[in-house]
Amino acid sequence: MLILAPMQGLTELMFRKVYHQCFPGAIDSSVSPFLSLTHGNLADAWKKIDDVLPEANRDSLPVVPQILGKEPLEFVDLANRLHSIGYSEINWNIGCPMRRVTAKHRGSGILPHPDEVRSILDYILPRLQPALSVKMRLGLQSPDEIFPLIPILNDYPLLSVTIHPRTGRQQYSGQVDLDTFQRVLPLIRHKVIYNGDICTPADYRHLRERFPQVQDFMIGRGILFDPLLPLRIKHNHPDDLPATLRFILALTEAIDRLPIREESRMRKTKEYWCLIRRSLPITEQQSTTVLHAQTPAETRARLHAILEAI
Ligand SMILES: Cc1cc2nc3c(=O)[nH]c(=O)nc-3n(C[C@H](O)[C@H](O)[C@H](O)COP(=O)(O)O)c2cc1C
Known part of the structure; x- marks a missing residue:
């Protein structure tokens, strides 16, 4: 399965709709750019609700709404409201690398704090009506920060864990850390989705060969650089x-x-x-x-x- 990555300012409903109409079937699913619970403020997230209203998303790519935040009460409230309008899955963003986000232990800022991750999951999961998936990086400062998190993630019923194998500190620079991804993969009991730096069919093939157990791939910038990329990957589509x-x-x-x-x-x-x-x-x-x-x-x-x- 190929999934369109969430990209704030780029992959909102307008883009997803046009993409789906021009290239039906090229991408199988998508995650929305995050709805932010800034300071636990639901009103902030609600401002962007139009992006995921099911009615407006009807002739568009299937979408999973994403939430950025670490306030458990408000998380449950927002996720359950999204469930009530039709969403059976919500994605939790614990990968965002922006400094103003990470400084408050949000996005990838929570990754060095496994106890906080556990206490949030402990609170939200029994109360959550939709299923939960997670999108994360390897860590904030170090790629090893993911290792203490794995047993915690394994303790909870998650639909999937999407991993972008960089640290938050790296932002988008340097290489994706495929060696650490390889070490992490057998330790996670959930479905793992790979994300990062797939810009050509050769990049995709290389990842499929190295990680045959991974079935699902999320692509962001590669689709913006070359909108035909998913079709090239799936059907060997020529230049067009x-x-x-x-x-x-x-x-x-x-x-x-x-x-x-x-x-x-x-x-x-x-x-x-x-x-x-x-x-x-x-x-x-x-x-x-x-x-x-x-x-x-x-x-x-x-x-x-x-x-x-x-
Ligand atoms: C401009 C921009 C905005 C992004 N916004 C989000 C977001 O809202 N939520 C999220 O989880 N990731 C966000 N990301 C990260 C992407 O989803 C993805 O993880 C990252 O770009 C790596 O994948 P790629 O190499 O295929 O682009 C954003 C990335 C960019 C470049």
């Missing part, structure tokens, strides 16, 4: 510039329908274009004309011009 450009056009049109200022819509369009354009077999000049478009209509016209020139 028109399909990728049509996807970008559909994304641009969807961004244009967002109820935000034109300036913000342009910024968002350019953010995606900067990620995707690298993998496209187009000239530097074609790429730059799209980047320098001044309005959404101009962006679309320039994308159409590339499409017609193929």
Whole structure:
């Protein structure tokens, strides 16, 4: 199974919907960018609830809502509300590396504190109506921090444990630590989902060969760099510039329908274009004309011009 990774600001409903409509079946599932329980404040999480409302997600990728936070009462409250609107699984983010998050023992900041993880799971699991899965890193400062956590995770009924084998301190730099991942894998009794640095079918094949017991892979940035990646992995799909450009056009049109200022819509369009354009077999000049478009209509016209020139 291929799962779209949660990426705040990038893989919200609009992206998931356009992706699903352009490439049905390419990705099997997704996890939403986190709903944050800042200081146990449910109102903060509720602000983003539109992203996971089942009605709005109907013609989109299946999604599992993710919660970031360590306040057990509010966690249960939010998770059970999500259950009441139709979600049977909730994902707990204990991997976020942002300093303002980790400083408060949230995200990967909780990983060096196994007792806190145990006391949260102890409180929430008997009270939780949906099933729980976890998305984590190897540790905050050291990849060895995961080892005291494993017996704790093993003590509870979790649907899956997604591991991004970096530390929080590493953020996204350096290499994924596949040696530690290999040591961790036989110790976890739950289904393990691998996540990190899958950018080509060869990356995926290498991981499948090295970890044949892992069946499920979560991909984030690789799909933004190359939206066809899941199809290349699953069906050996060849290069298909028109399909990728049509996807970008559909994304641009969807961004244009967002109820935000034109300036913000342009910024968002350019953010995606900067990620995707690298993998496209187009000239530097074609790429730059799209980047320098001044309005959404101009962006679309320039994308159409590339499409017609193929
Ligand atoms: C811009 C950005 C936003 C992210 N937001 C989230 C998030 O909301 N929740 C989460 O669990 N991980 C988040 N992540 C981490 C990704 O889900 C994923 O673990 C990470 O990018 C590694 O996978 P990749 O190499 O396939 O991209 C984010 C990553 C990026 C780059």
